[in-house]
Structures are given as structure tokens and as C-alpha cells.
Amino acid sequence: MDSWKSIAKSKQEALKAAIPSEWIIPAHLLPSEHQTDVTSFPRQSGWFTDRELEILSTSAPRILAHLETGSWTSEEVTKVFCKAAAAAHQLTNCLSEIFFDEAIAQAKQLDEHLKKTGKPKGPFHGLPISLKDNFNIIGKDSCVGFTSLVNDPATYNSTLTDLLLEAGAVLYVKTNVPTAMMIAETVNNVLGRTVNPRNRKLTSGGSSGGESALIAFGASRIGVGTDIGGSLRIPAACTGIFTLRPSFGRFPNFQTRSGLAGQEAVNSVNGPMASTLEEITLYSKTVIDQEPWINDPKCLPIPWRPAEPKHRLKLAVMWNDGIVTPTPPVARALQETVNRLRQAGHQIIDWAPTGHHEARQLLQRKFVADGGKSVRELLAPTGEPFREEMRDYEKATEIGVHAMWQIHLERNTLQKEYLQRWNASGIDGILCPTTPYSSVEHGKFAYVGYTGVFNVLDYSAVSFPCGVKARKELDASHPSHQALSDIDDRIQKDYNASAVDGMPVSLQLVARRLEEEKVLMMTGVILQAMSAERKAKL
Structure with missing residues (x-):
């Protein structure tokens, strides 16, 4: 067996062995392979108690309120989320690291702290929070999809890891990512x-797809992912959850592992993923209130600035980006949302995708500017091959420093214009x-332009489920579609209304x-307008 294959096999076996026997789903309760939606498993299997289901369905602010008063213990809450995470992994393969025993021990210490002092340790006291694989935790792998980085545990914490621990959060799992975190679907040669979890025939997106699957399943209230070209927003959209892509410097990103270490032409950022906007806002304010710029030299000293509802x-609406047409469910959802916003009194104008083609090309050139050396050097030690999804990196030619500087000049001009x-x-x-998708079948996610342009611009962005679901009877293929590009033609030909039927649209x-x-x-104002419109129809 090739070295990389044996390493991958042992890593998968170790991950499976980290699940306690009492949290292995009994064979008679396992959903059939033909059951695509497994989000109902916790509620319908009978494997979770009513008390466990109550905890899992309680939002993070309310969990924290229970923990602060001592009416719930962190030990109990942590055990419930560990059990749910174990189930999620068995049904979706979403985890990369499991450390339930340490999490429960940490939760017990937090309960003791509250009992002794009468005060919570910090604003996240006792709350389980999940992390994407690239966040370093001392003693844990951050293999980011490479077999050469398996069994190479971190010797230091990421700055965010320390901040969360100091704030009282309980860390219990890390979640799966694609190779180098540079694929829009979560797949790698290791795991x-x-x-x-909403449809196992469809992708959970990438690169924060392990996080999105865990949260959509209901096994984490708040998770943290990263985004360099859409890696928060794409998986959030594929699974119908919320996320915030912040501008660089707002949240601490220091000492995280990267598949393209040192690449700063477009900066990676991290942000929260959750089932509700309320939880996204809670996390964001709490992290910024911890003054992360004290410990992260690249964090900006900008306190939280409450924004009064307008x-x-x-709003400007961009119906397409001039390169790829949204698939029918997304096009319909955008139209319905715009109609409701107009009815609610908001002003809507059209936005031309000027500069989007250039931004997309800039992003592609930046990522492969090293000729694929970063990826190749991480594959080489174990003889691991390039995955098909990484062929652009395998074929890339390294450019010089002067050529890179010219790319920076192009970016700066685009940002100004x-x-x-x-x-x-x-x-x-x-x-x-x-x-362009509500979600899409495995192997068919082909375009990240809608997210990537805002990484080049470094704009703040939220991906949110708008309340519309794909419906095969309403969302047939675009009639007589005039393709905007070759990639648009491919995406529209690949579109399968039956495959995505019932999926939420973001x-x-x-x-x-x-x-x-x-x-x-x-985002809250938009959701309120959508909700008011739905209520008016009832």
C-alpha cells in the first residue's frame, strides 16, 4: 500500500475509535443509505432523550443564560453536543479531530469555577464551540487534507483558540476540509x-464544509470557519445556515494553518457559522469585545459599533455577475426577495457586475502564483497525488515577484474603481x-465567482437562507438559455431540478x-421584511 493510503486509513480508524461505544449509532437505528436527509435523525430516531433534544434546539444566547445561572451545567450541555457530533460524523463524515474526553473535563472545571466563584469564566462560559480543522490546538493535528501533516500535532494554539478558551468556550471537535482548503467541496485524500446532511447526495460545500454539515445537522450551535474565496459563504449556502465573512483584521486569524502559507495577496479571514443570525451577531460582538488586537498583530483595534436598524x-441587486447565471431556484429566490423588499418600502436599484470578470481572474492568478509549489511540497513527503479538483495547481507556472506586483496594482485599481x-x-x-446553486451533486460545484470577488475587494458579507426552497415544479431549467460563458453553459446543462428539490436557497x-x-x-432588516410578507399571506 502506498504510504499516503496507509496514513489515511490509520487516521480514519483513529477518528472512528475516538467515538465512545455508547455513542456509536445502533445498527437498527442507522438511516438507510437511500435516506438522503438525515437532519431529522436526532428527533425521529428515539436515540436522543427529550432533555437532549431541548438542549440541542436551544440557541446559544439562551444556553449561555442557563449556564450562567447554573440551571444547566456545562458538563451536561457538552456531553449532549459531543453525542450529537458523534452522530453527525457517522452520518456525514464531517469531523477531522475528536476530543470529547478533554472537552467534558474542561466543562467540569468550568462548572467548578462557577460553583466556587459564583461568576462565569467569561462571555462564552461553558458553551461548546466547534472549529474548522486549520485552527491549531496544542496536541491536535491540523492536517488540512494532507497525509503528510497527519500525526504532526500543533505545538501552539491559534490566537483565536486562546481567545475562545479564555472566554470560557468548550472546544470539542475540529471539522473536515478539502485539500489545502482550496476546493469548493469538502473532500480530501485523508478523510x-x-x-x-440535508441531502447526502449533495455537497456541503467547501472549504468549511465540515463545519456547515455539523451545524446543519444540529450538533453545534456556533462554529468557526475561514474564507479566502468563499469558504464560509459557499458551505453555508449549500446547507442553508448563516455566516459572516468579515473584512481582514476584524477577527483574529494569527497562527492558523494554511495550505498556501505566506500567500497574502488575498487574505484569509475567519468568521462564525450558525443556524440563526442572532448567534452570528452574538459571536461577532463577543469576540471583538475581547479586544483581539491585543494579541493578534494584524487585528485592527476597532471596538464593536452597534448599527441602528434602518x-x-x-440596496443594489446584482441579478448575475456577467459570467454565470444563477440556477433557477436561486434566480427565483432573488426575484421573490426583491419583490418583498420593494413591497416593504425598501429602494432597489440594479447593479452592473462591472469589474467582476477582472476580479475573478485576479483571484485565480493569485492562488497559483507560486506554480503550485506550496501544495506540491505538502503532497510530496508521502507520495500523495494531486486530486483532480487541484489540477490548476498541478499545471501552474510560477510567476516572478515583478509579475506579482503588477497583480497587486491591478487589484488596487479595481478596489478604487x-x-x-x-x-x-x-x-x-x-x-x-x-x-449559482442552492446546492449541487458531488463533484459538480464549478464556480466561486460570486463570493471570490468580495474577497478581492475585502468587503463584509453575510450569506443567509432567504426562506425560499428549491421546487422542481417551479424551477425547471432556464428556457432557451443564452450562456454568458463556457462555464455558464456547463453549469446550466448540469442543473438537475429533481436533485435539489426541497433544498433551502441562500x-x-x-x-x-x-x-x-x-x-x-x-440582514436582520431583510429577514424581518421577508417574515412580515409571509405572515401577511397567512
């Missing part, structure tokens, strides 16, 4: 593929698709750089 927003156009329009934000709301508070506020 294989993570599937979507009753009449001026986009900002000038934004300011001249007087808009509050841009509403557009997060991806949209993306974008604000300018460092406007995290504003984009969260605006």
Missing part, C-alpha cells in the same frame, strides 16, 4: 468526502446570489469594507 434601505462606483450610487449594500448581502455591524443589521 474522504463530507456530505450534506427602516428604508437602498469599485468603491467610487459604490459611493456614487449611495447604496447601503448589494444583494446577490451567494453561489442569498448574499454585501457591505463595504469593515462594515460587519452594518451588514448584520441589514
Whole structure:
């Protein structure tokens, strides 16, 4: 057996062995392979008690309130989320590291602290929080999909890891990612593929697809992922949950592992993923209130700035990006959302995708500027091959420093022109698709342009489920579609209305750089308008 294959096999076996026997799903309760939606498993299997289900369905702010008063213990809450995470992994293959025993021991210490002092340790006291694989935790692997990094435990914590621990959070799992975290689906040669708990025939997205699967299943209230081209927003959209892509410097990202270490032409950022907007806002404010700039030299010293709700927003809608047309469910969801916003009194104007083609090309050139050396050097020690999804890295040619500087100049010009156009329009934000898909079958996610352009611009963005679901009877293929590009032609031909039937559809709301508070506020205003419209129809 090849070295890389034996390493992968032993890692998978070790992960399986880390699940206690009492949390192995009994064979008679295992969903059939033909059952695509497993999100109902906790409620319908009978394997979880009513008390456990109550805890899993309680939002993070309310869990924290119970923990602070001592009416719930962190030990009990942690055990419930560990059990749920064990189930999620068995059904979706979403985890990369399991450390339940340590988490429960940590929870007991937090309970003792509360008992002795009468005060919580910090604002996240006793709350289980899940982390994407690339966040370093001392003694745990951060293999980011490479067999050469298996059994190479971290010797230091990421800055965010320390912040969460100091705030009283309980860390219990890390979640699966694609190779180098540079694929829009979560699949690698170490642990294989993570599937979507809402439909296991569909992708959970990438690169934070382990996080999105865990949260959509209900086994984490708040998780943390990262985003360099859409790696928070794509998986959130594929699984119908919320996320915030912040601008660089707002949240601490120091000492995390990268598949393209040292690549800073476009910065990776991290942000929260959760089932509700309330939990995204709670996490964001809490982390910033901890003044992360004290310990992260690249964090900006910007305190949390509450944004008052704006009753009449001026939003630009981008119907397509000039390269790829949204698939029918996404196009319909965007149209329905715009209609409801107009009915609620918000001003909507059209937004031309000027600069988007150039931004997409810039992003692609930046990622392979080293000629694929970073990836190749991580594959080589074990003889691990390039995956098909990484062929652009395998074929890339390294460019020189001068050529890279010219890319930076192009980026700077694009950023300035986009900002000038934004300011001249007087808009509050841009509403557009997060991806062309509601979700898509494994191996078919082919376009990250809708997210990647805002990484180049470094704008704040939220991906949110808009309340619309794909319906095969309403979302047939676009009639007589005139393709905008070759990739558009491929995506529309691949579209299968039956495959995505019933999947939630997400949209993306974008604000300018460092406007995290504003984009969260605006998302709440939009959701309120959507909710009011639905109630009016009842």
C-alpha cells in the first residue's frame, strides 16, 4: 500500500475509535443509505432523550443564560453536543479531530469555577464551540487534507483558540476540509468526502464544509470557519445556515494553518457559522469585545459599533455577475426577495457586475502564483497525488515577484474603481446570489465567482437562507438559455431540478469594507421584511 493510503486509513480508524461505544449509532437505528436527509435523525430516531433534544434546539444566547445561572451545567450541555457530533460524523463524515474526553473535563472545571466563584469564566462560559480543522490546538493535528501533516500535532494554539478558551468556550471537535482548503467541496485524500446532511447526495460545500454539515445537522450551535474565496459563504449556502465573512483584521486569524502559507495577496479571514443570525451577531460582538488586537498583530483595534436598524434601505441587486447565471431556484429566490423588499418600502436599484470578470481572474492568478509549489511540497513527503479538483495547481507556472506586483496594482485599481462606483450610487449594500446553486451533486460545484470577488475587494458579507426552497415544479431549467460563458453553459446543462428539490436557497448581502455591524443589521432588516410578507399571506 502506498504510504499516503496507509496514513489515511490509520487516521480514519483513529477518528472512528475516538467515538465512545455508547455513542456509536445502533445498527437498527442507522438511516438507510437511500435516506438522503438525515437532519431529522436526532428527533425521529428515539436515540436522543427529550432533555437532549431541548438542549440541542436551544440557541446559544439562551444556553449561555442557563449556564450562567447554573440551571444547566456545562458538563451536561457538552456531553449532549459531543453525542450529537458523534452522530453527525457517522452520518456525514464531517469531523477531522475528536476530543470529547478533554472537552467534558474542561466543562467540569468550568462548572467548578462557577460553583466556587459564583461568576462565569467569561462571555462564552461553558458553551461548546466547534472549529474548522486549520485552527491549531496544542496536541491536535491540523492536517488540512494532507497525509503528510497527519500525526504532526500543533505545538501552539491559534490566537483565536486562546481567545475562545479564555472566554470560557468548550472546544470539542475540529471539522473536515478539502485539500489545502482550496476546493469548493469538502473532500480530501485523508478523510474522504463530507456530505450534506440535508441531502447526502449533495455537497456541503467547501472549504468549511465540515463545519456547515455539523451545524446543519444540529450538533453545534456556533462554529468557526475561514474564507479566502468563499469558504464560509459557499458551505453555508449549500446547507442553508448563516455566516459572516468579515473584512481582514476584524477577527483574529494569527497562527492558523494554511495550505498556501505566506500567500497574502488575498487574505484569509475567519468568521462564525450558525443556524440563526442572532448567534452570528452574538459571536461577532463577543469576540471583538475581547479586544483581539491585543494579541493578534494584524487585528485592527476597532471596538464593536452597534448599527441602528434602518427602516428604508437602498440596496443594489446584482441579478448575475456577467459570467454565470444563477440556477433557477436561486434566480427565483432573488426575484421573490426583491419583490418583498420593494413591497416593504425598501429602494432597489440594479447593479452592473462591472469589474467582476477582472476580479475573478485576479483571484485565480493569485492562488497559483507560486506554480503550485506550496501544495506540491505538502503532497510530496508521502507520495500523495494531486486530486483532480487541484489540477490548476498541478499545471501552474510560477510567476516572478515583478509579475506579482503588477497583480497587486491591478487589484488596487479595481478596489478604487469599485468603491467610487459604490459611493456614487449611495447604496447601503448589494444583494446577490451567494453561489449559482442552492446546492449541487458531488463533484459538480464549478464556480466561486460570486463570493471570490468580495474577497478581492475585502468587503463584509453575510450569506443567509432567504426562506425560499428549491421546487422542481417551479424551477425547471432556464428556457432557451443564452450562456454568458463556457462555464455558464456547463453549469446550466448540469442543473438537475429533481436533485435539489426541497433544498433551502441562500442569498448574499454585501457591505463595504469593515462594515460587519452594518451588514448584520441589514440582514436582520431583510429577514424581518421577508417574515412580515409571509405572515401577511397567512
